[in-house]
Amino acid sequence: MTAQGFDGVERRGLMFVLSSPSGAGKTTLSRMLIDRMPGLKMSVSATTRPKRPGEVEGRDYFFVDKTKFEAMAKQGELLEWATVFDNRYGTPRAPVEAALAAGEDVLFDIDWQGTQQLREKARADVVSVFILPPSAADLEKRLHTRAQDSEEVIRGRMNRATHELSHWAEYDYIVVNQNVDDAFAEVQSILKAERLKRERRTGLTEFVRRLQRQLEK
Numbered sequence: 709m710t711a712q713g714f715d716g717v718e719r720r721g722l723m724f725v726l727s728s729p730s731g732a733g734k735t736t737l738s739r740m741l742i743d744r745m746p747g748l749k750m751s752v753s754a755t756t757r758p759k760r761p762g763e764v765e766g767r768d769y770f771f772v773d774k775t776k777f778e779a780m781a782k783q784g785e786l787l788e789w790a791t792v793f794d795n796r797y798g799t800p801r802a803p804v805e806a807a808l809a810a811g812e813d814v815l816f817d818i819d820w821q822g823t824q825q826l827r828e829k830a831r832a833d834v835v836s837v838f839i840l841p842p843s844a845a846d847l848e849k850r851l852h853t854r855a856q857d858s859e860e861v862i863r864g865r866m867n868r869a870t871h872e873l874s875h876w877a878e879y880d881y882i883v884v885n886q887n888v889d890d891a892f893a894e895v896q897s898i899l900k901a902e903r904l905k906r907e908r909r910t911g912l913t914e915f916v917r918r919l920q921r922q923l924e925k
């Protein structure tokens with residue numbers, strides 16, 4: 709699983725995870741990252757939850773029924789999976805492995821349960837970011853302005869937010885999404901810095917050796 713860095717030094721691909729209470733802004737930040745960061749591919753999850761207005765099969769999710777989801781899990785087709793808000797969500801394994809093998813980093817919008825499972829499988833390759841809303845009132849307002857869920861669903865997500873929040877300390881980085889451009893700049897900086905980590909840059913020894921040979925001439 710090696711990628712060519714922009715400076716030509718080989719490195720291992722990484723799994724970049726965003727989690728947060730529902731409505732804090734993961735989807736928004738993920739879309740900005742995919743649009744603006746070359747070499748980053750979105751992991752599209754499978755879910756049993758109903759499609760929201762405007763969501764597209766294969767772009768936002770693979771919408772499957774419970775039987776299909778259980779079969780995917782049983783056949784080892786999911787890298788991780790969890791039950792969130794009474795629905796099943798899981799990460800299809802094959803596209804992630806293919807992207808990493810092709811030298812791309814992979815972006816995940818998943819909850820704390822999925823993040824724990826990824827960490828157990830590949831700790832060194834997982835970089836996790838927890839997104840916080842600036843306040844509870846902002847979180848509720850965002851769920852309402854998104855205007856894609858019923859009042860009952862929004863209430864359920866607000867009730868669950870405390871539980872989601874309790875996992876913040878398990879993450880490598882914490883970003884408060886107050887102004888979306890500032891939050892994006894912070895998340896982008898994290899990804900850029902993590903791409904430069906020495907232990908991930910498998911081609912450094914060779915690169916430095918070559919430099920030394922040039923210097924010795």
Ligand SMILES: Nc1ncnc2c1ncn2[C@@H]1O[C@H](COP(=O)(O)OP(=O)(O)OP(=O)(O)O)[C@@H](O)[C@H]1O
Pocket residue numbers: 728729730731732733734735736737850851853854855885886887888889
């Ligand atoms: N910094 C921000 N300021 C104001 N509104 C924002 C900000 N970031 C995101 N939003 C808006 O808040 C709403 C929820 O954002 P988004 O769908 O990205 O959240 P999410 O964390 O992905 O939620 P879920 O977990 O339910 O998928 C959207 O309408 C989005 O446009």
Ligand SMILES: Nc1nc2c(ncn2[C@@H]2O[C@H](COP(=O)(O)O)[C@@H](O)[C@H]2O)c(=O)[nH]1
Pocket residue numbers: 727728729730734753754757788789790792797798799817818819820821822823
């Ligand atoms: N463990 C996983 N969690 C996932 C996955 N895909 C999405 N999610 C999380 O579910 C909630 C709700 O998402 P929504 O789209 O219904 O608002 C949110 O926290 C997502 O991060 C997955 O594959 N695995």
